[in-house]
Amino acid sequence: MERSRGHQRQRRATHAGTWYDADCTNLSAQIRRWIHRASRVCEGRLKALICPKRVFLLGPSHYKYFKGVALPSDKCSVYATPLGDLPLDTDTLDALRQSGAFSEVSLAEDEEEHSIELMLPFVRYIFSEGVKIVPMIVGDLKSLDDCRKFADLLLNYFVEDGLRRCAIQENLFIISSDFCHWGPRYSYFYLEEPQPEVPIHATIEKMDRKAVKFITEHQGQGFYDYLEATGLSVCGRHPISLFLLLLERASANQEDKFSTQLIAYSQSSQAQSRNDSSVSYAALCTTRV
Numbered sequence: 001m002e003r004s005r006g007h008q009r010q011r012r013a014t015h016a017g018t019w020y021d022a023d024c025t026n027l028s029a030q031i032r033r034w035i036h037r038a039s040r041v042c043e044g045r046l047k048a049l050i051c052p053k054r055v056f057l058l059g060p061s062h063y064k065y066f067k068g069v070a071l072p073s074d075k076c077s078v079y080a081t082p083l084g085d086l087p088l089d090t091d092t093l094d095a096l097r098q099s100g101a102f103s104e105v106s107l108a109e110d111e112e113e114h115s116i117e118l119m120l121p122f123v124r125y126i127f128s129e130g131v132k133i134v135p136m137i138v139g140d141l142k143s144l145d146d147c148r149k150f151a152d153l154l155l156n157y158f159v160e161d162g163l164r165r166c167a168i169q170e171n172l173f174i175i176s177s178d179f180c181h182w183g184p185r186y187s188y189f190y191l192e193e194p195q196p197e198v199p200i201h202a203t204i205e206k207m208d209r210k211a212v213k214f215i216t217e218h219q220g221q222g223f224y225d226y227l228e229a230t231g232l233s234v235c236g237r238h239p240i241s242l243f244l245l246l247l248e249r250a251s252a253n254q255e256d257k258f259s260t261q262l263i264a265y266s267q268s269s270q271a272q273s274r275n276d277s278s279v280s281y282a283a284l285c286t287t288r289v
Contacts, residue, residue, distance in 0.1 A: 059115030177236020183277030
């Protein structure tokens with residue numbers, strides 16, 4: 001796949017063909033089947049829909065250690081997917097760069113990371129050419145104070161007021177994360193209050209659901225403390241913590257109230273012994289109420 005198209009510098013879909021299907025037809029059919037099988041959250045016949053024009057994507061860094069939050073290279077203006085390109089919102093990214101708080105990843109470093117790329121085919125399939133994206137790779141945020149700093153910088157893109165409501169409704173936030181990585185493949189074997197008669201996978205699920213409960217209750221401190229106490233290997237702990245602090249800041253306005261619900265939970269396999277490995281997955285949705 002070409003890296004440059006005209007004057008545009010492109011991030012290639014480097015994980016297509018290994019982590020997910022690189023064929024446009026096959027990938028579209030896959031996503032279409034998954035969406036068809038997903039639970040309906042809106043009953044009846046849809047008559048009106050407010051669609052975002054800008055999607056903020058926050059994902060953890062797996063391949064490079066750094067502190068804070070990194071934006072794409074300012075030389076990159078488009079992310080490729082097998083379903084078509086997604087343009088970056090360069091105006092928003094430039095505005096965030098001007099804060100001086102964000103670092104930057106090179107195009108090569110960006111292409112190594114998978115956390116945001118795996119979300120892109122869904123965004124492209126659902127919104128087609130109708131959105132621009134604002135990708136952010138979240139590194140090590142040592143404390144909740146670090147999370148608050150970046151939450152404050154994103155607050156104006158998240159909260160609503162009477163004058164800016166239409167503009168803010170154009171923004172959608174997507175947080176990329178798995179949940180518990182357990183077993184020898186991940187060197188994590190902790191089980192909270194294990195009981196001989198309870199299968200390992202059930203104890204893992206119990207731990208995951210405790211973490212999820214802190215998220216649905218918008219308890220940023222509780223989520224942070226629970227992961228610190230258990231070491232629960234949630235790869236997106238930092239972007240989730242940042243988002244929870246963003247909700248905390250936004251909810252300080254009495255008119256801005258939010259609800260977060262667990263939509264689905266699963267495990268890659270059901271661990272029965274310490275020889276088994278598994279990864280947990282949870283999908284949650286936050287709405288303004």
